[in-house]
Amino acid sequence: MRREDPHRRLAEAVGGLLAEQGASDEECIALLELLPSKWERFSDVVLLPSSAFREEWDEYTSDGLWRAVAGAIGADRVGRVGEISGEMRESSAEMLLGDDDWVMRRESGVEYGYNLTRCMFSAGNINERRRMGEAALAGEVVVDLYSGIGYYTLPMLVHSQVEHVHCCEWNPNAVRALGSNLESNGVAERCTIHVGDNRITAANLIGIADRVVLGLLPTSEDGYEVAMAALGPSGGTLHVHGVAAADDHASWARGVRRSLQEIEPGCSLEAGRPIRVKSYAPHWDHMVLDVAVSRL
Numbered sequence: 001m002r003r004e005d006p007h008r009r010l011a012e013a014v015g016g017l018l019a020e021q022g023a024s025d026e027e028c029i030a031l032l033e034l035l036p037s038k039w040e041r042f043s044d045v046v047l048l049p050s051s052a053f054r055e056e057w058d059e060y061t062s063d064g065l066w067r068a069v070a071g072a073i074g075a076d077r078v079g080r081v082g083e084i085s086g087e088m089r090e091s092s093a094e095m096l097l098g099d100d101d102w103v104m105r106r107e108s109g110v111e112y113g114y115n116l117t118r119c120m121f122s123a124g125n126i127n128e129r130r131r132m133g134e135a136a137l138a139g140e141v142v143v144d145l146y147s148g149i150g151y152y153t154l155p156m157l158v159h160s161q162v163e164h165v166h167c168c169e170w171n172p173n174a175v176r177a178l179g180s181n182l183e184s185n186g187v188a189e190r191c192t193i194h195v196g197d198n199r200i201t202a203a204n205l206i207g208i209a210d211r212v213v214l215g216l217l218p219t220s221e222d223g224y225e226v227a228m229a230a231l232g233p234s235g236g237t238l239h240v241h242g243v244a245a246a247d248d249h250a251s252w253a254r255g256v257r258r259s260l261q262e263i264e265p266g267c268s269l270e271a272g273r274p275i276r277v278k279s280y281a282p283h284w285d286h287m288v289l290d291v292a293v294s295r296l
Helices: 008-020 025-032 055-060 065-073 123-135 153-161 172-184 197-205 221-230 250-264
Strands: 040-042 045-048 077-079 094-096 102-105 110-115 141-143 164-169 193-197 211-214 235-245 269-270 275-281 284-294
Touching: 008 025, 008 065, 008 250, 025 055, 025 193, 045 065, 045 197, 065 077, 065 094, 077 141, 110 123, 110 153, 110 172, 123 235, 123 275, 141 153, 153 164, 153 172, 164 172, 164 197, 172 193, 193 197, 197 221, 221 235, 221 250, 235 250, 235 275, 250 284
Parallel strands: 045 077, 141 164, 141 211, 164 193, 211 235
Antiparallel strands: 040 045, 077 094, 102 110, 235 284, 269 284, 275 284
């Protein structure tokens, strides 16, 4: 049997509620044209875009509206995306229906749990998370300088035979989620969390890593020196994230390589082709550059 379009169900449910609340036909038509055309649906949560149900809806926002949205889309809880802000990259998402903001995503065999209103999660990074699970090699020691809730750490621990991952993170909400995720995925014994500013905590990680992940946006440049110092005596691999102009990824990649070379002029650097992870903003892309560092 063909399933009914959720967009149609949403329009019918919300339209019926507006009519019950006395909205005129003209107002109903105008408001229904503003309904979101996309959203994220995972676990028992629907996550609406940040622009959904804003000022024009003020007169009609209520638990009844959020229940109608949840029922139409097939969810129990409703959230709305917010901006990611501050040095700790905190979420400003809000719960519209439901008091508990702990959510669980299951992706490529990995469970990611986190507080929706306190921690960020980018669904658009799915391919890069999967790639990290394939890139790490057996027996490696990895340093993840900006681990968050384990976006790149968890795929490596679950899907590869890395020996150990050292996670650096200073957001206490992310640290709690990371600890929970390590336990729920059964990999806690192969990971150490270093809480605080990685420019301080990574002083204990000098010379131990085969691979370092620098997954901070819009730039991870503040971590370049820390990452180079963490690599073992013979070198290793860096995964450098950043933001590049959509029409000129090469200039960004050259800048990354130049900055790394300035830190350690005597080493040999071999950079791969810059990889586009997703759109970051109009005319800007989230990129990652794999750099092999060799010390002769």
